[in-house]
Amino acid sequence: MHLTLAFLGEVSAEKEKALSLLAGRIRQPGFTLTLDDAGQWLRSRVVWLGMRQPPRGLIQLANMLRSQAARSGCFQSNRPFHPHITLLRDASEAVTIPPPGFNWSYAVTEFTLYASSFARGRTRYTPLKRWALTQ
Template sequence: MTRTFIALEMDANIQRHLNGFIQQVAPVLPTLRWVDPQGIHLTLAFLGELDDERLASASAAAQKASQLCTPFSYSLTQPGIFGSPRQPRVLWMGIEEVSGSLKRLHRLLQQELEQSDFETETRPFSPHLTLARGKAPLNATEQATLQKILAQKNPNAILAGPYPVKHIHVMKSELSRSGATYTCLQKYPLQYK
């Protein structure tokens, strides 16, 4: 069984910028568990544990979706949270992609997965890059710091982009005490003509 998801992997340039943001913010929000910038990706579909046959079907769906979408670029926007400011579940960096290609790719992938009898997400697609996770409430100082971070316009560490997207990736996730390790199983070029 393979714990599988389909995503856009980040290039070294965006990892460097996100690492800069994390290095700035992590010391003032120590309660949060920060992700390794090398593992940051934009998830398009999380599929869970798959046997070899289902993994092949997921890969085929990713390949078909990739053939229906052209390469595109996106930019980073502002940080945000899922959950309450008192106890955020996730601190994330937002994504802006003005052409609509990212949402189109997501929609095409969902359609291909549904045709292969995969359950797909019913919530609206909210593209983001997870930077940290929280389990415990923040203290008053951390809550105030988080509010300042969320209110900043264009934090210095993320003034960069646009970032090109040329491939879709079928990924394997292995969980351990030290965190998740990700391995690319398949990589398909975006190539709609």
């Protein structure tokens, strides 16, 4: 399970290395992520978990990574960042969403660069590099 902070698309090994060096320079404290929202985007057929009030640390981290990616030539959408965890893709019909009132929290102590690959109808995510957030 992951939450995408910045999407890079296909990048060369050289650009991946440069972006990894930039990401490694980020010094930011960890934060608590509280999942307390869920929904389904009917147009994109995605069922997701999210948060009503994303923590400032999450927004700052995503903004830093997206800025670094954009300056390095990786297209970044101009749509607002909507932090979420995708639970289901290609949901062809409405799905029962958890009722309001749930609240799942966990400490975020690191962030990870993943490579994604699509095969046999599924997306697979392979962790490439991890960086600790400061204490």
